[in-house]
Amino acid sequence: MPTPTPEEVKGLVASGGATLASRIRDSDIYLSFRASPLTMLAAAIVVIMVAGALLAAWIAPTNPFDPATVFLADASIPPRWQQGGDPRFVIGTDDQGRDLYSAILYGLRVSLLVGGMGVLLAAVIGITLGLVAGYFGGRVDAIIMRIADVQLTFPAILIALLIDGVVQALMKGVPREQSAIPVLVISIGLSFWVQYARTIRGSTMVEKNKDYVAAARLVGLPAPVIMLRHVLPNVIGPVLVILTINLGLAIITEATLSFLGVGLPPTQPSLGTLIAIGNKYLFSGDWWIVTFPGLTLAILVLAVNLLGDWLRDALNPKLR
Amino acid sequence: MPEPVVSVRNLKVEFAGRRGTLVAIDDVSFDIHRGEVLGVVGESGAGKSVTGSAIIGLIEPPGRIAGGQILLHGQRIDNLAPEEMRRLRGRKIAMIFQDPLTSLNPLFTVGEQLVETILTHLDLSPAEARAISLLGEVGIPAPDKRIDGYPHEFSGGMRQRVVIALALSAEPDFIVADEPTTALDVSVQAQIIALLKKLCRERGTAVMLVTHDMGVIAETADRVAVMYAGRVAEIGPVRDVVKHPLHPYARGLMGAIPTLESEADRLVQIPGSMPRLTNIPRGCAFNPRCDRLIDRCRQDRPDPIEPDPATAAREHLMAGHRVACHLYEPRKTGAKQ
Amino acid sequence: MLAFILRRIAQSLLVMVTVALIAFVMFRFVGDPVNQMVGVDTPQAEVARLRESLGLNDSTIVQFGRFLWNALHFEFGTSYQFRLPVTQLLGERAPATLELALVASLFALIVGVVMGVYCALRPNGILARLFQAISLVGVSLPTFLIGILLIYVFAVTLGWLPSNGRGQVVKLGRWWTTGFFTASGLRALILPAITLGLFQMTLIMRLVRAEMMEVMRTDYVKFARARGIRTRSIHFRHALKNTLIPVITIAGLQLGSIIAFAIITETVFNWPGMGLLFLKAVQNVDIPIMAAYLMLIGLLFVTINLIVDLAYGLVDPRLRVAMRS
Numbered sequence: 001m002p003t004p005t006p007e008e009v010k011g012l013v014a015s016g017g018a019t020l021a022s023r024i025r026d027s028d029i030y031l032s033f034r035a036s037p038l039t040m041l042a043a044a045i046v047v048i049m050v051a052g053a054l055l056a057a058w059i060a061p062t063n064p065f066d067p068a069t070v071f072l073a074d075a076s077i078p079p080r081w082q083q084g085g086d087p088r089f090v091i092g093t094d095d096q097g098r099d100l101y102s103a104i105l106y107g108l109r110v111s112l113l114v115g116g117m118g119v120l121l122a123a124v125i126g127i128t129l130g131l132v133a134g135y136f137g138g139r140v141d142a143i144i145m146r147i148a149d150v151q152l153t154f155p156a157i158l159i160a161l162l163i164d165g166v167v168q169a170l171m172k173g174v175p176r177e178q179s180a181i182p183v184l185v186i187s188i189g190l191s192f193w194v195q196y197a198r199t200i201r202g203s204t205m206v207e208k209n210k211d212y213v214a215a216a217r218l219v220g221l222p223a224p225v226i227m228l229r230h231v232l233p234n235v236i237g238p239v240l241v242i243l244t245i246n247l248g249l250a251i252i253t254e255a256t257l258s259f260l261g262v263g264l265p266p267t268q269p270s271l272g273t274l275i276a277i278g279n280k281y282l283f284s285g286d287w288w289i290v291t292f293p294g295l296t297l298a299i300l301v302l303a304v305n306l307l308g309d310w311l312r313d314a315l316n317p318k319l320r
Numbered sequence: 321m322p323e324p325v326v327s328v329r330n331l332k333v334e335f336a337g338r339r340g341t342l343v344a345i346d347d348v349s350f351d352i353h354r355g356e357v358l359g360v361v362g363e364s365g366a367g368k369s370v371t372g373s374a375i376i377g378l379i380e381p382p383g384r385i386a387g388g389q390i391l392l393h394g395q396r397i398d399n400l401a402p403e404e405m406r407r408l409r410g411r412k413i414a415m416i417f418q419d420p421l422t423s424l425n426p427l428f429t430v431g432e433q434l435v436e437t438i439l440t441h442l443d444l445s446p447a448e449a450r451a452i453s454l455l456g457e458v459g460i461p462a463p464d465k466r467i468d469g470y471p472h473e474f475s476g477g478m479r480q481r482v483v484i485a486l487a488l489s490a491e492p493d494f495i496v497a498d499e500p501t502t503a504l505d506v507s508v509q510a511q512i513i514a515l516l517k518k519l520c521r522e523r524g525t526a527v528m529l530v531t532h533d534m535g536v537i538a539e540t541a542d543r544v545a546v547m548y549a550g551r552v553a554e555i556g557p558v559r560d561v562v563k564h565p566l567h568p569y570a571r572g573l574m575g576a577i578p579t580l581e582s583e584a585d586r587l588v589q590i591p592g593s594m595p596r597l598t599n600i601p602r603g604c605a606f607n608p609r610c611d612r613l614i615d616r617c618r619q620d621r622p623d624p625i626e627p628d629p630a631t632a633a634r635e636h637l638m639a640g641h642r643v644a645c646h647l648y649e650p651r652k653t654g655a656k657q
Numbered sequence: 658m659l660a661f662i663l664r665r666i667a668q669s670l671l672v673m674v675t676v677a678l679i680a681f682v683m684f685r686f687v688g689d690p691v692n693q694m695v696g697v698d699t700p701q702a703e704v705a706r707l708r709e710s711l712g713l714n715d716s717t718i719v720q721f722g723r724f725l726w727n728a729l730h731f732e733f734g735t736s737y738q739f740r741l742p743v744t745q746l747l748g749e750r751a752p753a754t755l756e757l758a759l760v761a762s763l764f765a766l767i768v769g770v771v772m773g774v775y776c777a778l779r780p781n782g783i784l785a786r787l788f789q790a791i792s793l794v795g796v797s798l799p800t801f802l803i804g805i806l807l808i809y810v811f812a813v814t815l816g817w818l819p820s821n822g823r824g825q826v827v828k829l830g831r832w833w834t835t836g837f838f839t840a841s842g843l844r845a846l847i848l849p850a851i852t853l854g855l856f857q858m859t860l861i862m863r864l865v866r867a868e869m870m871e872v873m874r875t876d877y878v879k880f881a882r883a884r885g886i887r888t889r890s891i892h893f894r895h896a897l898k899n900t901l902i903p904v905i906t907i908a909g910l911q912l913g914s915i916i917a918f919a920i921i922t923e924t925v926f927n928w929p930g931m932g933l934l935f936l937k938a939v940q941n942v943d944i945p946i947m948a949a950y951l952m953l954i955g956l957l958f959v960t961i962n963l964i965v966d967l968a969y970g971l972v973d974p975r976l977r978v979a980m981r982s
Contacts, residue, residue: 150675153958158917162683165939165947169687172942252799259801260924262939272799279805279925282813290809294802302797376883410885417883422876427898436894437884486884 032314042306049300053109060102061088065268079288092288094277096266100288103274104296110270111297114181115251118188119243122250125189126196127239131227133197134204145201148194160187160253164262176265184263188250195242203235241315245308248301255297271297323394324351325494325526326375326413331388331398333367333374342597344370344383345550349624352494357517357527359541359558361534361573363594367550368530372496374398375528376415377405392494411441414487416516418499420480424471430455430482431467434489441490454485459515477508484516494526501536513540534573538562543640546570549594549605552624556641564635566627566643568610604646616646625649665966669959674725676955680948681724684734685717687944733949738941743949747931752833753823754923754930758915760846761854761922765915766908769858770901773865777873777900778892788862795859800918804852804925811848819845821927853922857911864907869900902969909965913958 033039052059062069074097077086086093091100133144151159167183207213208231216226257263258272259279266273271293278290331348334341345367352358360368373379375390377397390398392412397405409415417423425433434451444450448467455463458481471479480500487495497516501509517540520527529541537544538558545555546567554567565574572590592609601607607617627637627648708714712723727733733743776785795803812820824841826834836842872878873896881891920932927933931950938946 146675150672153672153913153962154954155914155917157921158954161920161936161939162947162951165942165944166683166687168939169942169944248797255799256801256921259799260921260936262936275802275805282805282809287809290805294805298794298798298802301799302794305793305797378879378882406882406885406888408885409883415880415883417876417880419876423880425877425881425895425899427902428895436886436890440884440886440890483880486880489884 033310036310038306039310042303045299045303046307049108050112052105053112056105056109060105062099062102064098064103064106091292094274094289095281100292103269104271104293107269107271107274107293108296108300110181110264110268111251111254111272114184114188114254114270115247117185118250118254119192119246121185121189122192122246123196123239123243126193127200127232129193130197130200131204131231134201135208135223135227135231137205141201144197148197151194156191156249157253157256159191160257161262163187163190164257177268180264180268184254184257187257188253191253192246192250195246196239199238199242200235204231207231207234237315241308241312244304244311248304248308251297251301251304322353324353325393326352327391328371328375329389329391331371331374331390332386333370333379334384334386336382340598343550343600344597345374348388348552350545350552350555352526352528354526355521355524356543357520357529357541359537359544360528360530360547361532361537361544362547363532365594365597366547368547369498372415372498372528372530376409376413376496410437410492411490412492413494413496414492415496415498416483416487416500419503420476420483421503423483424479426471429468429470430474434486437486437489451489454489455482457519458482458485476504477512480504480512481515484519488519488523491523492525494528495520496528496530498530499532502531534562546573549600550597551605552644553606554643555624557638560638560641564637566631566635566648567645568612569606612647614646620646622646622649662967665963669963672959673955676952677725677728678721680951681721684724684944684948685720728952734945736946737943738937743945746934746946747949747953748832750929750931750934752835753928754916754919754932756836757846757849757853757922757928757930758912758919760850761915762857762908762912764850765854765857765861765911769861770865770904773862774869774897776862776866777869780870792859792862795855800852800856800921801925803855804848804922807848807852808925818848820848823929849922849926849928852925853915853919856918857915860911861904861908865900865904868903869896872896872899906965906969909961909968913954913961916957917954
């Protein structure tokens with residue numbers, strides 16, 4: 001799972017060395033983590049949600065995608081504690097009789113998958129273009145950065161919508177169930193690369209003038225090897241922070257696209273799709289269909305954002 | 321002796337920090353009289369600027385005045401309500417900051433800033449006319465035209481002249497000048513100091529001139545206070561302190577001034593550095609660096625007092641020269657050189 | 658000054674040509690425009706004639722030139738879905754979006770600045786902490802969720818405000834329809850405007866707070882205080898003016914993103930604006946509308962950028978000099 005849990009973060013920061021555990025314990029980042037109860041709560045929430053999503057197939061009471069276990073007769077049952085509730089469905093069912101709790105677990109999985117893959121794709125595109133632009137400079141740099149400038153004038157959600165529309169047109173004939181996830185990942189990846197590219201390009205331009213790059217060039221190493229083996233490890237640091245901060249944005253973007261009806265179809269719902277379904281039943285008083293997926297999404301994004309803010313401050317106190 | 325304009329009595333300023341409380345200045349006392357320039361010297365962090373900010377009432381949280389008194393014409397001003405203190409600022413006491421480039425609001429013309437200051441304190445209808453005459457007094461050419469200029473249209477030296485005009489605009493009795501020339505070109509430093517001195521002498525304004533430039537002090541000040549680690553190490557008439565420094569720190573400091581007469585090839589250097597304010601040693605704060613250390617220096621904190629008569633006579637000291645050092649305490653034998 | 662303006666205009670034009678190129682590539686190569694216009698039973702000769710008459714056999718450069726020329730005349734072809742000119746479709750819906758965006762921007766700017774100033778001046782107050790918490794939640798909650806929440810509370814539960822449509826609108830001139838002059842039109846604006854403006858509001862609030870705290874630490878504010886300038890004047894004359902300059906830029910640029918974000922708000926509140934039209938176009942792969950909308954938003958962004966840059970110079974005397982040289 002691409003979600004950087006605090007454990008992974010610490011591992012990345014303090015990697016290497018025989019007494020890893022002690023190095024982690026003494027590191028500033030660990031201390032600042034322990035000093036912030038809100039961050040620890042956010043980390044716990046993210047861990048629980050990621051675990052819930054990964055283990056959905058085992059811990060969910062029903063499989064909401066299995067038509068054999070879903071009955072229309074169970075549709076729109078309120079939560080258990082309400083009048084008309086059913087002990088089988090803790091927080092009720094949706095309009096098609098799917099257990100909402102199970103649907104949320106599976107939806108969480110889709111949301112995290114799309115958000116995480118999208119952010120990773122954006123990072124790969126952004127890092128590659130940033131390295132190339134920063135290392136070679138000149139016209140290549142000018143072209144890449146001009147594209148970045150133009151793209152930055154448009155909000156990510158608009159770009160994602162456009163790309164979604166275009167890719168759908170190109171993938172005509174492929175059923176929505178199969179095309180939805182790749183299309184969303186591509187949309188998010190192409191919408192969020194600019195920030196990585198700008199950051200990487202900036203630090204690459206600094207690094208490429210250092211002696212070790214000159215030495216590598218003298219030995220005759222080809223440019224791609226120098227970029228990946230020598231420059232990249234020295235400029236990758238800030239990417240982790242951008243990755244975490246963008247994960248929240250990517251999850252929101254996926255949810256928004258699904259809510260707008262151009263994301264995941266109702267047969268394969270993400271949190272955004274579930275909210276869109278619930279929204280239709282808001283006026284008939286079926287408040288639970290929209291409330292629980294909405295709450296899950298809000299808490300997830302809030303927790304990820306809190307982690308991102310903390311990580312940014314912990315890794316670079318000057319940015320505060 | 322007439323009543324001093326400003327009197328600082330045993331002033332203590334603390335800053336509450338995460339790693340405990342930091343004592344920025346402790347037990348600082350001095351008087352400044354009408355028309356007098358008191359130079360305050362010392363290293364960065366010695367407490368010079370904090371003393372100035374405390375007098376003008378601009379110590380901000382987490383800092384606070386933890387003890388002592390500040391008197392203006394014999395009236396306590398350190399315990400005034402913020403609004404009362406605000407009315408004194410600019411009217412009775414003013415302050416000039418280090419950097420003229422950042423002291424002026426870039427979005428208002430110098431005239432707007434002058435007129436606002438004048439109207440805040442004085443009920444003058446032709447505030448504009450007064451602003452123009454002030455600019456003329458501080459040596460801005462064509463003041464009636466320059467008054468509509470924005471700060472960025474003035475050079476560094478000219479901006480500091482505007483700052484001086486602003487500080488003097490309500491005829492205060494006392495000015496704190498916090499390193500007024502440090503940020504300027506060497507060529508204009510002397511002009512600005514001369515201007516400040518002239519204007520204050522004309523008006524009888526008392527000045528506290530904070531600087532780390534001993535040359536400026538020697539030329540400008542009437543008296544000088546040497547500060548070290550938040551305390552006054554030595555204070556007295558300027559020629560006396562420069563010619564006959566007593567405190568080992570002051571001796572080092574004076575030895576560090578290059579002069580044309582001095583034959584020495586190299587400047588004297590004081591070994592070590594000033595202690596962190598969170599970690600001031602017991603006894604005399606200077607004891608770790610002192611080359612004339614005695615046992616008492618590690619135990620008791622010396623108070624600034626007039627030295628014993630024998631020393632005073634030998635060094636031809638003037639009255640009012642006080643030093644905080646056990647070596648010069650009266651009735652102490654064994655403290656002789 | 659003139660050189661500066663000309664240079665900025667040239668840059669803007671370059672951006673617009675790039676956007677037009679993207680729109681053209683979409684229009685021309687994503688889904689054959691002819692296939693969209695003809696039925697299954699249209700004879701081949703007819704298709705070829707149509708292709709020729711649309712100029713699709715010309716060289717790509719010529720076609721792009723024609724596309725640009727048409728765009729300059731607000732000519733974007735015919736919608737595949739509605740079989741109506743794109744310009745007419747967008748024109749009919751533009752007032753709804755623009756009025757909504759205007760009210761949302763004003764809300765975001767006014768409330769954001771007031772809250773930001775308050776937080777900067779009383780950073781430890783209970784209210785400031787509350788505002789801070791609201792801003793964190795505001796940044797984390799997706800727009801559509803905020804809209805749903807507002808509908809649930811104020812429309813479904815309390816029944817105070819309408820949850821969809823523009824209410825009663827009045828025609829102004831030939832094109833413009835406005836909801837500003839009827840009670841139902843104004844009431845219908847409240848919830849969508851808050852939903853749309855909330856994110857920008859939290860952004861502006863955080864920006865104002867950070868900027869103002871920075872300004873309060875500057876030497877010129879310290880010097881103003883040392884001169885005994887009244888606290889009110891220091892806060893609202895000296896500090897606020899310096900704070901608002903960067904805020905103008907961001908707020909101006911945000912107006913463009915508010916219009917783009919209106920897509921979401923318009924969907925939640927079923928607001929008959931351009932965003933809803935664009936979304937339907939995306940769902941149905943109606944390329945002419947998508948291309949036109951892209952160009953429109955691009956034009957808006959570029960224009961706003963240009964205006965903000967020029968306005969900046971008028972407010973900040975330092976830049977006036979920089980621009981002259």
